[in-house]
Amino acid sequence: MPDTTPSGLTRLAFGGDYNPEQWPESVWREDVRLMREAGVTMVSVGIFSWALLEPAPGVHDFGWLDRLLDLLHENGIRADLGTPTVVPPVWFFRAHPEALPVTADGTRYAFGSRGAICHSNAAYRAAAADITTRLATRYAEHPALALWHVHNEYGVPVSACYCDSCAAHFRRWLADTYGTVEAVNEAWGTAFWGQRYASFDEIEPPRLTPTVGNPGQALDYKRFADATMRENFTAERDILHRLAPGVPVTTNFMTALSQCDSVDYWAWGREVDLVSNDHYLITDGRRTHVNLAMAADLTRSVAGGAPWLLLEHSTSGVNWQPRNPAKAPGQMARNSLAHVARGSEGAMFFQWRQSRRGAEKFHSAMLPHGGTDTRVWREVVELGAALDSLGAVRGTRTRADVAVLWDWHSWWAQNLQWRPSEDHDPRERADAFYEALYDRHLTVDFAHPEADLSAYPLVVVPALYLMTEAAGNNLQEYVENGGTLVVSYFSGIVDEHDAVHEGACPGALRDVLGLTVEELSPLLAGESVRITGPDGGELGADVWTEFVVPRGAETVWTYADGLTAGRPAVTRHRLGEGTAWYVSTRLGPEGLDALLGRAAQDAGVAPYAELPRDVEVVLRTGEAGEYLFAVNHTATDAKVPLHAHGTELLTGERAAGCLALPAGAVRVVRLDG
Template sequence: MPHHPRHRWLRWPSEPDRPRLAFGADYNPEQWPREVWRDDVRAMKTAGVNIVSLAIFSWARIQPREGVWDFAWLDEVMDLLHGNEIAVDLATATASPPPWLTAAHPEILPVDREGHTRWPGARQHWRPTSPVFRAHALALVTALAERYGEHPALAAWHINNELGCHNAYDYSDDAARAFQEWLRRRYGTVDELNRAWATTFWSQRYSDWEQILPPRLSAPSSYPNPTQQLDFKRFSSDALRDYLRAEREVLRAATPDVPVTTNFLVMGDTGPVDYAAWAGELDFVANDHYVIPGPQARDELSFSANLVGNIAGGLPWYLMEHSTSAVNWQPVNKAKAPGELARDSLTHVAHGADAVCFFQWRQSAGGAEKYHSAMVPHAGEDSAVFRAVTELGTTLRELAPVAGTPREPARAAILFDWDSWWASEQDSHPSDRLRYRREALDWYSAFLELGIRADVVPASGAWERYELVVAPILYVVPRPLADRLDAYVGAGGHLVTTYFSGIVDEHEHVWLGGYPGALRDLLGIRIEEFGPLLDDETAELDDGSTGALWTDRIDIVDPATEVLVRYKTGEQAGRPAVTRRAPGPGSAAYVSTRLGPAGLTPLLATLASRAGVTSELPAALRGHVELAVRGPHRFLFNRTDRPLDVSALAGPGRVLAPRAVMVLLHGGTP
């Protein structure tokens, strides 16, 4: 698990030791006339709201001109919320610079890889490495900390907002200077950088740090140095983290007793930030999540919540944003069906969230997100959405005993590695169709189909305690990680990995001698050439499944390696498709093609059975019910669109409706 040197939860203004789940939303009173504010807090109390995030995009209102401050409206809102026993997660308001700042200092604006300036007009139009932006932003943070640090409503500080959502990769001159300094710290000498980047290729050898640039667009149809690309991704995540630290240090110096957080974006294909490396910077982890439409939508929601719970090290975390119904940024934005608001919210609670909050409280009448749903929709309080919100508030009050309870670890885990995600999807590879997170999600869906709980854990964390570990597309394997995996299997652990794993070290250098490189001896196989598939190609396997995207020409090189499945058709016909080496009590299996959830499920059943990992659910409910466990509480989620008889778990006659959730105490008591 990530290291958390100082986990501190919300500083509740009253009864700080009373167990409770936080419930609320982003609140944007500046979008509304003052007469609406009192109506807002009345409705919040009706819904059971006990916390709001405030001032996230308020910089231009707080500081209308350089040197001019307007806190009167924020003072009034803070006092109004406190008077109604609603706590505040107060944002530093630095996410969106005001027009006066970008007009006076256009040098704070990000630059894309083609050299184009990203202009104001939306949000996050600032460079993470800009000293000018940082000076103005920290002045704002200082002013807020000095004014509100002792306010009784203040429960936590909310740094910026979704750091890196729109400005993760900046190719400006500021970024170039910061990148050069980052590389100095990483490599020490230019000679060492030249070795790590393999700059003898294409005459790229550097003789001075100042010659090194971000991977800006070079010649058309040409490829930047792959290690330069990977290091720039690492640097970009670290540059945002350095900015996070700068705000945090101002807040901790001024208000040492107030916890500090920022909202991650663990969801879908949002991947520029290595959140596992960030978790220890905060007093508690927070995340934003929005459901991604598609056949695995529910599984992706659970996968992301599960990963956040493990990034948080099993400690309580904060769901900062999700939606009550439709969003506004997908091609088609469908409203949620009845029951989905509660199901989505409680999925996060089941995986460790002690706060359930939405974007936003009142649906905007204007602006880019006016069609994004809210707790109070355009239709007002007399609406199905607000009634569902109020019902959820009641449910969360009833679930107060869950607060602070730990997630019960599963027996199986899926490793999640940001380096492998970033590097495996770079250009000039055997296939540009590979999608790291999709493969990881497919394995998670297969676990759910089998009714087996599996944790999604950072590869940098402590995963050796799990009996079965799946490491999909573990493309980047430095020697220390290879040694850990070897020791894990040697100690009796059961490892499963997939195509395009073990291929390169931390510098994107291929492990020579045949694939899968660093894992070759552990798996007892050798591959001379990859066999990626075209979009219209598939390969049939002799277990009845169908492979897509990828195949490998596998040779068995260790008698302890058995062939579980062979290719039946295609270029690899007759050759191994799935192997398993068991030199002792542990084992290491290799899956050489993309099988998707349907193909992985029976295969995983075999591998899990051999590892001694079984489902905790009755056979009739496996695949139909998702089980999550926190302390003495068991959460049951109906994964189907039909009612389910859950009598075997919850007692005679108990039925779990479609899209419904049931929470049981151990022993079956609802």
């Protein structure tokens, strides 16, 4: 089996996407010289190069790639070699226009961007297999090869196609999944609105309809589109495994919840040899470092807790948001090392040299338009040196305190049409609960609802509208065995087919929470309610309320006004050896902190230490030792208590008792013992 770490890479990965085809070959040696100056250890190459590698059907030119890989090897730089299947050449689409994807309203996209592919198209699949085979045959033994990089950011910008080829493929997928059309009718509830099918041949993709279509069909089509992309990935992966055994295969994920909602990364994480991720700050005025931490924790969780790799992020501003500010001085290193703290085995960027042409010419790079006499370049060189000093952390694992449950299938189902309130956003709730845990200085693992949760004293469920019966039983067993569970509203409502669980809400969670919900009562835009706590204090809430009926649970907070006045708002249920909390409204930061503080007491979970807001402390541990990462996102110096003496790896200084953490800085302490 292939290794899970890049072959021949003995240090943390540092580098970026290298696109030398954009530049005269005379520039390449200058690039490599500067890479060595910056401490680059690996670059990603060939990702968008199909048109250069195969300029005409059956005509191949590998000479330029031969020379590039040889040059990288001569200079001690490893290669993450891409299969360029994200952008087939224009000649391919002229011969196979049906390989361009079709939208739900029947519009066929045109060539001229990237990622515009019908993943069901047989001609595309054959061509992708051919170019992958040729690359693997030619470069399997190349000494620069460290990692195979299949495709690029599956699902971005197109995941689902609605053409006739996809319709036929969808029918085959349904037959394989359900066996009979009667089972499809049952799962989708086609008795409603007279949608019953007599044969698979009658079923079409969920194309544009005059009003809302069948939600079960729409949910399954999302599963089908994801599975179809994954089929194409595994086809390329298997070719690479066969022809280049021992070299790990990856594809770059985009796990940040705000950036890619069409891919089930729990399933994809089981298919790659090395989980890798792309992360870009969403500069919308929020605390961007919190979303960064969340994305890193989610990526590590998709990797099963194993080390992973940040394959892309930006040195400074990006170019695709409405407003694209530059990163502040020192922020690039802080962002990069925060990813390393949470399990990444390095920090890679898009891209090495900033483009002069094309759609991303204003996207920052390691080598900016201004060259080496720039702040960004100087910070890149400093970061390279810092990563070189942290090589000892390779292979260690990040230690988590609590778990947050997340499921992409639930997110897909929740975001279908005709839900009780468009103001309820499951991603917003996941962000909010994560931020509240982050502010309590707790490190988070994400987990699938059916995963083994026994290692976590506290499990949080911010928004799981879809929950299987197995997941509900799993959570009940977790609480009965001593765990502490926190569940937010509108969770456990439907099964895997988007059918409401039989009986009162929240169907899959009634027993573990010790309550039922008689009626959902979302609020109108701008409305809010007050809830009263056991000490008489009040908290504000909005968006959502429920008529909760305790059936074993005790009431902790009560609605003070609104339709649900006098009813339970937050409950606590003792079950077996554990405790389950339920919050039936949308709490703000103050309320979430109060709720999680009470639940953390039940769970016996204490924060790492009394630390200032926006100072994070994360531990990586393993056979190589224990490493404390302290990251200061504030403009004020801070002090971090240490439970052991150690050596700070970025400065070489000894640390004992208390670690001085300058404003905006990162410190990494190898603890003694």
